[in-house]
Amino acid sequence: MSVLEGVRVIEIEGIGPGPFCAMLLADLGADVVLVQRTRSSGDITDMGDAAIHHRGKRSVAVDLKSAQGVQTTLQLIEQADCLVEGMRPGVMERLGLGPDACLARNPRLVYGRMTGWGQTGPLSQAAGHDLNYLALSGALWYASPAGTPPHTPPTVVGDIAGGALYLAIGLLAGILNARTTGRGQVVDAAIVDGAAHMMNLLLALRASGSLEIERGASMLDGAHWSAAYRCADGHFVAVQSLEPKFYAVLLERLDLAGDPDFARQYDPGSWPRARQRLADLFATRSRDEWCALLEGSDACFAPVLDPEEAARHPHNVARGVFSTRDGMLQADPAPRFSVSSPERPRRIPRRGEHTIEVLREAGVDEEQLRGLIARGAVASVRR
Numbered sequence: 001m002s003v004l005e006g007v008r009v010i011e012i013e014g015i016g017p018g019p020f021c022a023m024l025l026a027d028l029g030a031d032v033v034l035v036q037r038t039r040s041s042g043d044i045t046d047m048g049d050a051a052i053h054h055r056g057k058r059s060v061a062v063d064l065k066s067a068q069g070v071q072t073t074l075q076l077i078e079q080a081d082c083l084v085e086g087m088r089p090g091v092m093e094r095l096g097l098g099p100d101a102c103l104a105r106n107p108r109l110v111y112g113r114m115t116g117w118g119q120t121g122p123l124s125q126a127a128g129h130d131l132n133y134l135a136l137s138g139a140l141w142y143a144s145p146a147g148t149p150p151h152t153p154p155t156v157v158g159d160i161a162g163g164a165l166y167l168a169i170g171l172l173a174g175i176l177n178a179r180t181t182g183r184g185q186v187v188d189a190a191i192v193d194g195a196a197h198m199m200n201l202l203l204a205l206r207a208s209g210s211l212e213i214e215r216g217a218s219m220l221d222g223a224h225w226s227a228a229y230r231c232a233d234g235h236f237v238a239v240q241s242l243e244p245k246f247y248a249v250l251l252e253r254l255d256l257a258g259d260p261d262f263a264r265q266y267d268p269g270s271w272p273r274a275r276q277r278l279a280d281l282f283a284t285r286s287r288d289e290w291c292a293l294l295e296g297s298d299a300c301f302a303p304v305l306d307p308e309e310a311a312r313h314p315h316n317v318a319r320g321v322f323s324t325r326d327g328m329l330q331a332d333p334a335p336r337f338s339v340s341s342p343e344r345p346r347r348i349p350r351r352g353e354h355t356i357e358v359l360r361e362a363g364v365d366e367e368q369l370r371g372l373i374a375r376g377a378v379a380s381v382r383r
Helices: 017-027 066-078 089-093 101-107 130-137 157-179 189-196 199-207 244-253 269-280 287-294 307-312 312-320 356-361 365-372
Strands: 008-012 029-036 058-062 082-085 110-113 185-190 224-231 236-240 301-304 322-324 328-333
Touching: 008 017, 008 066, 017 029, 017 082, 017 089, 017 110, 017 157, 029 066, 058 066, 066 101, 066 356, 082 157, 082 356, 101 110, 110 157, 130 157, 157 185, 157 189, 157 269, 189 224, 189 244, 224 269, 236 287, 244 287, 287 301, 307 322, 356 365
Parallel strands: 008 029, 008 082, 029 058, 082 110, 110 185
Antiparallel strands: 224 236, 236 301, 322 328
């Protein structure tokens, strides 16, 4: 039995963090019903059969611009534990699917709203994307070396970590509360909020005097023992030997123990020369050669891998971190559970594949179903 078996999620089709959040819930066993448009938007955001973030969901195609489509969606919401939507503030209200309308039909519903700027505030109606929200939250500041424009891995820190994961936590907390109190509520998950919240460990370092505002001047972004280095073959390796006992292992493995340039681990004045020497040293061998010397030791070392290399790495293979399904490389569900481990990822649905199945479950009779299809309020396809 999966950990979220019996939890019903209604997801209103969107892009980015909302669909990812719903995928995470589906990975953990929730029944996620994806309410999609009756036709594809045809733009870059519609990935079709490659939409990994839709795996494990059931697709219902509904015209939300029709009154019957809205009423059909409200009928689905009556049986749901939570709803996920990622529209600009006010759009769901104009469709007739805002929190008031949905909670009136299902008072126990947890209504999850995923945006970049949040439902309120002077920027709430402005367009934006991952990099913008990280910039305003302060989380982008330490993202790159001093003297270079700040940049992060696309979508990972903002859309996914600051957005999708915070929405998932909010939804699950709301469901627990609703099961205790019988009362649902709205979860306002904004990427700018989540990204700022994730900075609390860095802010603690700042408050303790271990992190400077200036980029490249502190332990985690300036020290020679916390950096990535280019190897002779053009690949990279990463070291982060924070504690003295791990730093000692690094120096011993590199034959640098006792070298005066590396004697003062936490002295910023010694970092530039030590960093240059490590850069010169790592440039003398290939990544594989450095892996043979350092990987698996307490030097706090790892090779920098691209996604396909990561899928082939023995550690990831042993843990089953990745799999190939439908001809696509995917990361398998996380985290792991000792008793209720989720199954392997389920397939990606076609648009409208489960319309008839889901509407029948919701109590729509055959005559009503035929009428909805005939009028274009819903659409159905076969796999």
